[in-house]
Amino acid sequence: xxxxxxxxxxxxxxxxxxxxxxxxxxxxxxxxxxxxxxxxxxxxxxxxxxxxxxxxxxxxxxxxxxxxxxxxxxxxxxxxxxxxxxxxxxxxxxxxxxxxxxxxxxxxxxxxxx
Amino acid sequence: xxxxxxxxxxxxxxxxxxxxxxxxxxxxxxxxxxxxxxxxxxxxxxxxxxxxxxxxxxxxxxxxxxxxxxxxxxxxxxxxxxxxxxxxxxxxxxxxxxxxxxxxxxxxxxxxxxxxxx
Numbered sequence: 001x002x003x004x005x006x007x008x009x010x011x012x013x014x015x016x017x018x019x020x021x022x023x024x025x026x027x028x029x030x031x032x033x034x035x036x037x038x039x040x041x042x043x044x045x046x047x048x049x050x051x052x053x054x055x056x057x058x059x060x061x062x063x064x065x066x067x068x069x070x071x072x073x074x075x076x077x078x079x080x081x082x083x084x085x086x087x088x089x090x091x092x093x094x095x096x097x098x099x100x101x102x103x104x105x106x107x108x109x110x111x112x113x114x
Numbered sequence: 115x116x117x118x119x120x121x122x123x124x125x126x127x128x129x130x131x132x133x134x135x136x137x138x139x140x141x142x143x144x145x146x147x148x149x150x151x152x153x154x155x156x157x158x159x160x161x162x163x164x165x166x167x168x169x170x171x172x173x174x175x176x177x178x179x180x181x182x183x184x185x186x187x188x189x190x191x192x193x194x195x196x197x198x199x200x201x202x203x204x205x206x207x208x209x210x211x212x213x214x215x216x217x218x219x220x221x222x223x224x225x226x227x228x229x230x231x232x
Binding site for chain 1 (some may be wrong): 164215227
């Protein structure tokens, strides 16, 4: 059973479109994250949610809107896609706060903007 | 803000040999966690090993071990008996141990691409 699953795995679309990436975790964690990995492989936090509430918003353009309908799901909606949005987006989850547990990552979604 | 530096963009090692990947970090905190993640071509992010800063003993996981030098803010990964399956990007990451929301994010280094030579 996949612990953190993202869909789709690949997304190819044109500039200006709106797209969503979905993430679900079955680990019972209450904190979920979105990270962006750029073309040079650099990974950076975008958002974190705890029990459906936004905790971290790391100066991401407001074209990116995360939504957490429940603590097991964290979706990422992107409006008016730009060329610079091409990247791999990783969802992750962990149990917070408390004694530290590692973050578990999904397999990533490769977003390509034409 | 914390920063993590991996000064080796690429490394290669002969199969069955030992290789060490470097990582340094900058923080003003005294308590934190450090990690090594592996990203093979399949793109998955796999936790290799972790170290709590308050522990003096270096963490080990089978063929993987770390050399944690707190004063020097250094956290290197040693891979012994390298195998073809170890070929991947390796990322060093930092996380604050402060137990309140907003500190749980991972700060990553830029990665080291490890090639295993058969």
